[in-house]
Structures are given as structure tokens and as C-alpha cells.
Amino acid sequence: DTLSYASGWPPSARVTPVFEKYADTIEERTNGDLSMKIYPLSLLNFLEANEGVKNGIADLATMLTPYFAAEYPRMNMLSEASSVMALEGNESSVPAIAYAGMMTELVMLDCPSCQDEVKRQNQVSLGVAMTPPYLMACMTEITSAEELKGKRVRAGGAFWSRWVEAMEAVPVSLSINETFEALEQGVLDCSLGTAPDLDNFSLNEVVKHVYLGAPSGMFPFPTNMNLNRWQGLSEEQRAVMLDASAELIAGLAWEYHLTGQQALEDVVSGGNELTEVSDDLRAKSRAFLQSDLDALAGAYKANFGMEGGDELVQKISALAPRWIELVEDVNGPDELAEILKREIFSKVDAKTYGM
Amino acid sequence: MKFLANGLTLLEKLASFAGMACVVLMMIHVTADVAGRSFFGHPVPGTITVVSSFYMVALSFIPLAVAERLNAHISVDIIFERLPAWMKRALVSLNYLFVTTVLAFATVRTWQVAVDKTNIGAAIQQGTAMVPVWQSYWLLPVGLGLMALLCVTKLGLSLVNPDALLDEQGPKTENIYE
Amino acid sequence: MSDVAIGLSGLGILFVLIALRFHIGFVLIGVSFFGLWLLRGWGLAWGSLGLIPYQFTANWVLSSIPMFLFLGYISYYTNLTAGLFSAARVWTSALPGGLAIASIFGSAGFAAVSGSSLACSAAMGRIAVPEMIKHKYHPELATGTVAVAGTIGALIPPSIILILYGVIAQVSVSDLFLGGTAVGIMTMVGYVLVVFLRVKLNPSLAPMRDETMTFAERVYHLKDTWPILLVMLGIFGGLFGGIFTPTEAGAVGASLACLIALLRGDMTLERFSDAARDTMTATGSLIIIAVGASLLTRFLVLSGAGDYLSEAIIAFGANPVLLMACVILVYLVLGMFLEPIGSMLLTLPIILPVIDDAGWSLLWFGVVLTKLLEIGMITPPVGMNVFVIKGVVGKLVSVGAIFRGVAWFIVFDLLLVVLISIFPGMVEFLPALLK
Numbered sequence: 025d026t027l028s029y030a031s032g033w034p035p036s037a038r039v040t041p042v043f044e045k046y047a048d049t050i051e052e053r054t055n056g057d058l059s060m061k062i063y064p065l066s067l068l069n070f071l072e073a074n075e076g077v078k079n080g081i082a083d084l085a086t087m088l089t090p091y092f093a094a095e096y097p098r099m100n101m102l103s104e105a106s107s108v109m110a111l112e113g114n115e116s117s118v119p120a121i122a123y124a125g126m127m128t129e130l131v132m133l134d135c136p137s138c139q140d141e142v143k144r145q146n147q148v149s150l151g152v153a154m155t156p157p158y159l160m161a162c163m164t165e166i167t168s169a170e171e172l173k174g175k176r177v178r179a180g181g182a183f184w185s186r187w188v189e190a191m192e193a194v195p196v197s198l199s200i201n202e203t204f205e206a207l208e209q210g211v212l213d214c215s216l217g218t219a220p221d222l223d224n225f226s227l228n229e230v231v232k233h234v235y236l237g238a239p240s241g242m243f244p245f246p247t248n249m250n251l252n253r254w255q256g257l258s259e260e261q262r263a264v265m266l267d268a269s270a271e272l273i274a275g276l277a278w279e280y281h282l283t284g285q286q287a288l289e290d291v292v293s294g295g296n297e298l299t300e301v302s303d304d305l306r307a308k309s310r311a312f313l314q315s316d317l318d319a320l321a322g323a324y325k326a327n328f329g330m331e332g333g334d335e336l337v338q339k340i341s342a343l344a345p346r347w348i349e350l351v352e353d354v355n356g357p358d359e360l361a362e363i364l365k366r367e368i369f370s371k372v373d374a375k376t377y378g379m
Numbered sequence: 380m381k382f383l384a385n386g387l388t389l390l391e392k393l394a395s396f397a398g399m400a401c402v403v404l405m406m407i408h409v410t411a412d413v414a415g416r417s418f419f420g421h422p423v424p425g426t427i428t429v430v431s432s433f434y435m436v437a438l439s440f441i442p443l444a445v446a447e448r449l450n451a452h453i454s455v456d457i458i459f460e461r462l463p464a465w466m467k468r469a470l471v472s473l474n475y476l477f478v479t480t481v482l483a484f485a486t487v488r489t490w491q492v493a494v495d496k497t498n499i500g501a502a503i504q505q506g507t508a509m510v511p512v513w514q515s516y517w518l519l520p521v522g523l524g525l526m527a528l529l530c531v532t533k534l535g536l537s538l539v540n541p542d543a544l545l546d547e548q549g550p551k552t553e554n555i556y557e
Numbered sequence: 558m559s560d561v562a563i564g565l566s567g568l569g570i571l572f573v574l575i576a577l578r579f580h581i582g583f584v585l586i587g588v589s590f591f592g593l594w595l596l597r598g599w600g601l602a603w604g605s606l607g608l609i610p611y612q613f614t615a616n617w618v619l620s621s622i623p624m625f626l627f628l629g630y631i632s633y634y635t636n637l638t639a640g641l642f643s644a645a646r647v648w649t650s651a652l653p654g655g656l657a658i659a660s661i662f663g664s665a666g667f668a669a670v671s672g673s674s675l676a677c678s679a680a681m682g683r684i685a686v687p688e689m690i691k692h693k694y695h696p697e698l699a700t701g702t703v704a705v706a707g708t709i710g711a712l713i714p715p716s717i718i719l720i721l722y723g724v725i726a727q728v729s730v731s732d733l734f735l736g737g738t739a740v741g742i743m744t745m746v747g748y749v750l751v752v753f754l755r756v757k758l759n760p761s762l763a764p765m766r767d768e769t770m771t772f773a774e775r776v777y778h779l780k781d782t783w784p785i786l787l788v789m790l791g792i793f794g795g796l797f798g799g800i801f802t803p804t805e806a807g808a809v810g811a812s813l814a815c816l817i818a819l820l821r822g823d824m825t826l827e828r829f830s831d832a833a834r835d836t837m838t839a840t841g842s843l844i845i846i847a848v849g850a851s852l853l854t855r856f857l858v859l860s861g862a863g864d865y866l867s868e869a870i871i872a873f874g875a876n877p878v879l880l881m882a883c884v885i886l887v888y889l890v891l892g893m894f895l896e897p898i899g900s901m902l903l904t905l906p907i908i909l910p911v912i913d914d915a916g917w918s919l920l921w922f923g924v925v926l927t928k929l930l931e932i933g934m935i936t937p938p939v940g941m942n943v944f945v946i947k948g949v950v951g952k953l954v955s956v957g958a959i960f961r962g963v964a965w966f967i968v969f970d971l972l973l974v975v976l977i978s979i980f981p982g983m984v985e986f987l988p989a990l991l992k
């Protein structure tokens with residue numbers, strides 16, 4: 025039996041080998057009973073992924089849930105709550121890796137309503153990876169909160185659009201593929217994105233100033249599997265899938281972490297400025313993050329009729345201290361996979377999960 | 380029969396008008412967004428979503444029947460021209476049978492999708508605005524279904540009066556793209 | 558039957574149905590749908606049919622296609638470009654074959670507002686061919702020049718082919734446009750040289766006109782070129798001045814063209830609605846083929862037939878020269894019969910992995926591909942540009958005569974393709990320069 029994994033990244037992307045390794049691992053540990061073919065961008069793109077897995081065009085895919093606002097309100101609210109990491113002012117060097125653990129733990133072990141949400145899409149969640157926190161990449165120097173006012177800033181999601189508005193700047197919606205040109209030609213002053221995006225979309229070839237510490241917030245990229253396919257596997261096969269998925273999530277999160285670090289080093293070696301945002305901007309940003317977090321559950325209830333948001337925000341916030349400590353000294357994907365297995369995946373029952 | 384034909388013509392006219400309106404609206408909407416962003420610091424909210432989910436989808440599917448009426452759908456004449464008349468007649472009917480079948484499947488399927496999207500109230504978040512897009516899914520079964528109706532009548536015509544559709548080659552209007 | 562065999566049979570049936578004048582777009586959708594059904598069962602085929610048509614079309618970058626089409630149609634119906642040809646003819650009057658050369662410059666100018674090569678041929682054919690016939694130009698030269706000059710329309714931006722290629726191959730449309738500009742200008746210069754040479758060798762082809770004009774008179778004739786220059790200035794100024802993105806340029810350009818036509822009094826409700834109607838039907842008939850090609854890609858990927866064919870081509874063309882010769886030959890043969898967008902969409906799923914595997918630049922290939930597809934527009938037996946000119950001149954010139962007139966230029970085109978294959982830098986220097 026062969027599973028198909030549709031990745032929305034092109035074959036040349038740095039995460040492609042991580043998927044290939046996932047496929048090899050599954051084949052090895054099932055002694056060839058179950059194999060997997062990876063389709064990098066040839067079968068489904070990110071926008072097609074949800075319907076594609078729902079209908080079984082692919083068996084698994086990376087699901088950028090913010091693209092499907094009506095379908096995944098819980099997943100999206102939880103990822104928007106990632107601002108807690110910045111608010112905790114945590115000293116961990118890897119807040120995104122901690123948050124991947126927090127999201128995965130909550131979704132897989134402690135959130136029946138999240139499970140239902142994914143099930144309604146005829147899917148089952150096999151864990152959530154997170155991008156590094158969002159930063160601000162600019163063509164002009166922004167040395168104070170005042171200087172950001174009125175600037176045209178690309179914001180790729182609802183959370184960051186709210187942030188731009190709170191900073192009294194102009195949020196601009198553009199597709200990420202156009203961002204390079206828009207910055208170069210001056211359509212945009214700044215773009216909000218992750219450090220790996222600087223590399224993936226060549227933005228570090230054009231921006232002059234990169235600011236860390238704001239807006240923060242992370243983008244989720246969970247792996248989901250078609251429910252019928254999942255339920256059709258044997259219990260042993262599901263156990264192998266769960267085990268391998270821990271390694272997949274760890275591999276993806278770690279690869280993004282490395283790509284991000286490299287991109288930031290490239291900014292510096294390219295002769296451009298890499299610095300923290302000014303103190304007044306950070307304060308203004310933190311004030312927004314706090315008020316946004318407080319209003320989050322209410323907003324999701326108003327927009328999507330979603331109940332129980334407050335409880336979920338509390339639950340995920342409560343996980344932060346433990347996970348920050350867990351991942352603080354991690355220095356490789358294998359170590360991270362061990363932690364994810366110990367804390368989460370070993371507690372998932374292959375007999376009942378998603379059945 | 381006459382009544383049905385008139386009804387179909389009316390629907391095609393409506394489709395034609397809707398499609399042309401989309402072209403003009405798309406131009407105005409995008410231009411307004413550019414002007415608002417560059418000169419007034421206020422882009423028109425939701426432009427990308429409205430343009431891609433509504434104007435583009437409408438422009439792709441609503442004019443299908445109009446293009447069929449104008450014989451503007453792209454096909455290759457090269458071998459067809461050299462075939463004996465009886466084969467040409469058979470091929471014209473077969474083409475419409477094939478196209479109608481494909482359209483029937485596509486109409487039913489996209490109808491189902493539209494029902495699903497309506498039930499969950501599909502929406503796309505652009506900026507801080509939620510733009511509902513479930514309505515746009517109905518444009519597919521409408522456009523595909525209208526062309527299916529037209530192709531059924533053409534299939535019927537090709538069986539009753541085989542020569543009527545034989546000489547339809549290429550567009551009747553000046554069709555100058557590519 | 559193995560999966561690959563199903564895939565290859567599907568492709569075979571596809572080509573037969575297309576050859577028998579079935580609607581291309583619906584053949585692509587139908588064959589892919591039934592193929593997926595056979596291959597992976599009803600659920601997957603039914604799911605794909607529900608997913609791909611909407612997801613492919615609801616695309617922001619693709620929205621530049623109707624807008625650039627509209628810009629071209631508005632310019633065409635309101636005669637925005639007429640002044641360009643009359644200015645060019647005044648300035649080239651001293652050259653052998655001056656009118657033919659002027660029509661090439663006119664086409665290149667029109668190319669800057671039109672996304673398609675047919676539009677270019679039609680617009681310039683209407684203006685320039687009667688003028689050349691009046692001045693006793695040989696009909697083969699007159700019609701042939703305008704038919705080939707139209708192909709510049711798909712190279713110089715905007716270009717529908719390059720936009721679609723960029724969306725599918727994930728290459729920056731701006732970079733493609735810059736590469737296309739370089740090759741478009743080379744094509745323009747080359748065509749001028751071909752005309753020059755032919756008339757030098759055989760002056761009876763194009764009798765000299767006895768129009769002696771002072772410099773001041775020549776400058777005076779530039780006055781009617783402002784509408785198109787203003788549109789071009791608006792588009793390029795806006796792009797490089799940070800006002801809008803390439804995707805938005807079509808809509809802003811079309812607004813500008815409407816405004817100028819309105820100010821000049823050339824805009825009537827009829828012309829406006831004609832332009833809108835043509836834009837609509839052109840978009841509809843174009844996108845349905847692209848939707849079909851998108852479904853075909855899934856069918857080829859899942860059946861493994863795409864990989865199979867790509868690997869066969871790679872194995873056959875182990876030597877890069879042989880591989881490139883193979884690619885050129887395939888597109889010349891396809892171009893004889895098929896229309897360019899159909900043959901591009903049909904072949905990209907197979908050819909892109911080959912290009913990637915050979916380590917060639919996808920940017921470079923996009924431009925070479927456009928050039929090859931455009932050669933198909935002027936080769937017999939199906940040469941759409943030639944047919945459009947035939948439509949303009951009526952009974953005056955036979956289709957065969959126009960094809961004869963085109964032949965000289967095709968020799969140059971092939972030479973240029975070989976050159977840019979040997980020196981890819983000729984395509985890539987402009988995008989690299991402006992980075």
C-alpha cells in the first residue's frame with residue numbers, strides 16, 4: 025500500500041528532504057508494508073490542500089490552516105494565541121519550537137473540539153509545526169513607533185493586519201510571490217514575515233533593515249491525513265505513522281529554525297542592518313498583543329460562532345513554561361523528536377486516535 | 380421548443396452582460412485599490428480576494444456559453460477539413476455528445492461543492508476583513524450548466540439537421556488574442 | 558493495464574480527439590477525469606473535478622490576463638496606435654522597404670500594450686497593409702512582414718503566454734517580461750534587417766517613395782504618437798515608480814487607455830462594449846483550456862506517465878545539444894498544427910522536469926518557449942497570424958503567398974533560437990541587470 029504526501033513546497037525547497045526521510049522511515053518500520061510517495065508541488069498546492077486531502081486526491085498534506093478561515097477556527101485561534109510567547113518575554117532561543125510542542129500537545133491530547141474540527145474536514149491531525157516568530161523587513165529605517173505610522177506594510181494574515189492597523193500604518197495585502205517586486209519598486213515600505221521567508225522569497229536580497237522583536241506571532245503548518253485512509257490502516261501501521269510523525273514535525277520545525285538563522289546571517293553579511301525594534305515600538309506592539317489576546321476568544325465567537333475559545337487560550341498559555349524549559353537546550357531534530365515522542369506521541373493511543 | 384430557444388438566448392444575453400460587467404468592474408476595482416493605496420494611504424479592503432474569487436471565477440465560467448454561441452472555443456481544424464462529409468457529421472455530433480457529458484458531470488459536481496461551501500459559509504480572511512466567498516462557488520454550476528444546455532440543443536440540431544453545424548469554423552467575431 | 562499505460566493511452570486519446578476538432582478545453586477535462594477514475598477510482602476523480610476548476614481560476618496573478626487583453630482590445634478598437642505607424646513611416650521613408658520597416662516598429666509599439674500576437678497582426682495589418690499595397694510593395698513582402706511582426710506582441714510585455722508560464726512554472730513574471738523584452742527587441746531588429754536585405758537584393762519588391770520631408774516636418778508627425786506613448790509611460794513609470802505591481806499594471810493600463818480614448822473623442826459605447834465582449838470570450842475560452850491542463854497534470858503525475866515521458870526524453874537527449882534540438886523540433890512540429898497556449902499547457906507538465914533536470918534556467922526556457930510557440934503562429938499549415946492577415950486583405954493575396962512572404966523571416970527566427978540556446982545570457986542579462 026502506498027500513501028501519497030502532497031507538499032506545497034517546490035522540489036528544491038529545504039524541507040523536501042525532511043518529507044523524503046518521513047517516507048523512508050515509514051517504509052522501513054513497516055517492513056515495506058506501507059510506503060509513501062512525496063509529491064512536491066506537483067499534486068496539490070497550499071490552497072488546494074484541504075479539499076484535496078478531504079477528497080483523497082492526496083492522503084496527507086501540509087495544511088496551512090489560516091488559508092481556510094471558516095474550516096479551522098480553533099486551529100487558527102490557537103496559532104494567533106502564539107503571541108503569548110512574546111508576552112511571556114521568554115528567554116528561550118527557540119520559542120517557535122516550544123510552541124510547536126504546545127500546539128501539538130493540546131490538539132492531540134487535550135482538545136476534543138479541535139479533533140472534531142479536523143474530523144469534519146474528513147482528516148486527522150498528525151502534529152503541528154510552527155514558523156519562527158514574525159519580524160519586520162523594511163526598505164527604510166524605522167527607529168521609532170512614530171516613524172512606522174503611515175508606512176505601507178505587507179501583512180499576510182488577519183493577526184498581522186490588526187497589528188499594522190494598531191501601529192497606525194497601512195496594511196497591504198499582496199501575494200507573497202509579488203512581495204519582492206513590491207518592496208524593490210517601493211509599492212511597500214515593509215513586509216511582515218518569518219526569517220525563512222526572507223530566504224525562500226529572496227527578500228534578503230532587497231530589504232535594507234530587518235527588525236526583530238515585533239510584530240511576533242507565528243504561522244502554523246500542521247500535517248493532516250485523510251480520515252478514511254487513516255482508519256483503513258492497521259493498528260500497528262498507525263503506531264508507526266504516529267512515531268514517524270513526531271520525527272516529521274521535529275524535522276520541519278528544526279529545518280525552519282535553521283533556515284531562519286541562516287537568512288538572518290545573510291542579512292548581516294549582505295551589509296544590511298539587523299537589529300531589535302526600538303523600545304517604544306516594542307512597548308506599543310506588546311500593548312497590542314495583550315489587548316488582542318484578551319479579545320481573541322470573543323472575536324472568534326463573533327466571527328465563527330466558536331464556543332470555548334477562552335478555555336483554549338488559557339490551556340495553551342498554561343503549557344508555555346513547561347515547553348520553554350523542555351526545548352531550551354535542544355540542539356538537533358533527533359533530540360526534539362525524542363521530546364515530542366515522550367511528551368505527546370507516546371501518549372496517543374493508536375487504537376482509538378482518530379477512529 | 381421556440382419558447383425554450385428564446386429562453387436560452389435570453390440567458391446567454393444575461394451571461395454576456397454579466398461577463399462584460401465583470402471586465403469593467405475588475406478594471407475599476409483594481410485601479411481604485413492602486414490609487415487608494417498610493418495616493419490616499421487607504422487601499423480598498425479585500426481587493427485581491429474579490430478580484431480572484433469573484434471577477435476571475437465569473438469571467439472564467441459565465442462566458443462559456445457565449446463563447447460557444449460565437450464558436451470561439453478553441454479547436455483544431457487541420458485533419459477534420461480533409462475528412463469525407465459523413466465522417467464530419469458524425470464527428471460534430473460526437474463532439475457535442477462528449478462536451479455535454481463532460482459538462483454534465485462538471486455541473487453536478489460543482490453544484491455539490493457550492494452547496495457545501497454555502498453550508499459552511501466559506502470565507503477568506505484578507506487583512507482584518509472576512510470576505511465571504513461561498514457565493515462565488517455558484518458561478519461554476521451556473522456557467523457550466525448554461526453551456527451544457529446550449530450543447531444539448533446543438534447536439535439535437537446536429538442529429539436532426541446534420542449540415543447546419545458543419546461549416547462552423549472558428550469564431551464569427553474578430554477574435555484576436557494569444 | 559499498468560498505471561503508466563493508462564496515462565499514455567489517455568494522452569493518445571487526447572491527441573486523437575483534439576485532431577478531430579473536439580473542443581480542446583473539454584477534451585482535456587474529460588480525458589483527465591475519466592483517466593483519474595480508471596486510475597484511482599471514482600472518489601478521487603469526482604473530488605478533483607470539484608476542486609481544480611475553482612482553485613485554478615480564483616487566482617490573483619491570473620487576473621492580469623483579462624486586464625491586459627482589455628488594454629489591447631481598447632487600444633485596437635479606439636485606434637490608439639494609428640499615429641505610431643504614420644510617424645514610423647515618415648522616419649523610415651529614406652530606407653529601402655521603409656513602409657515594411659515602419660510596420661515592424663508599429664507592431665513593436667503595439668506589442669507594449671497588447672498581450673497577444675494575433676491582436677498585433679490584426680491591428681497593424683488593418684493600418685499598414687493597404688498603405689504598402691498602395692505604394693506598389695510586393696504583396697508577399699507586405700503581408701508577410703505584418704504577419705511575422707505580430708509575433709513580437711507575445712515577447713514584448715505584456716504577454717499572456719509569459720504570464721501563464723510564470724504561474725505554472727513558478728517563475729517571476731517580471732523577470733520573464735524583462736527576458737521577453739530582450740528577445741522581442743532582437744526579433745524586431747532582426748526582422749528590420751531581413752526586410753532591408755531582401756529589398757537591397759531585389760529593389761522591385763518595394764519601390765522607393767519620393768517623400769522628401771524636412772526634419773521639422775518629421776518631428777511634426779510625432780504629434781499623433783502621444784496616446785500610445787502616454788499609455789506606455791503610465792505603465793512603465795508606474796511599475797518602476799512604485800505605484801503598482803506587474804499584476805495590477807493591466808488594470809491601470811486599461812483605465813488609462815480608456816481615459817485617453819475618451820479625451821480624444823475616440824471612445825464610443827459600442828467600441829467600449831466590443832472590447833469588453835471580446836475580452837470576456839477570450840478569457841473564457843482561454844481559461845477553460847488552462848483548467849483542463851491543470852487536471853491533466855494531476856492525471857499525468859498520478860499515473861506516472863509524466864515521469865515516464867520526461868525520463869524518456871532525458872535518456873534520449875543525454876547530450877545537451879541533442880536535448881535542445883529535440884525540444885525545438887517538438888515545438889516546431891506542435892506549432893505547425895496547434896495553437897500556442899494549448900500546446901504550451903499540454904507539454905509543460907512533461908517538459909518542465911526535463912528542463913529542471915538538465916539544470917537549465919526556467920526563466921530562459923520560458924522566453925525560448927514563447928519564441929518557439931510564436932514561430933508556430935506563422936508556420937503552415939495552421940498559422941493563425943497568417944490567417945488574420947488573410948482576413949484583412951481579403952481576396953487580394955492568397956494564403957500561400959503570405960506563407961511564402963513569411964518564409965524569409967522564419968529562417969531568421971530559427972537562427973535567433975539557436976543563438977539564444979547557445980548564449981542563454983542574451984535572455985538573462987536584462988533581468989540580471991535590473992536586480
Ligand code: NA
Binds near residue numbers: 670
Ligand atoms: Na505584448
Ligand code: NA
Binds near residue numbers: 894895937938939940
Ligand atoms: Na503553425
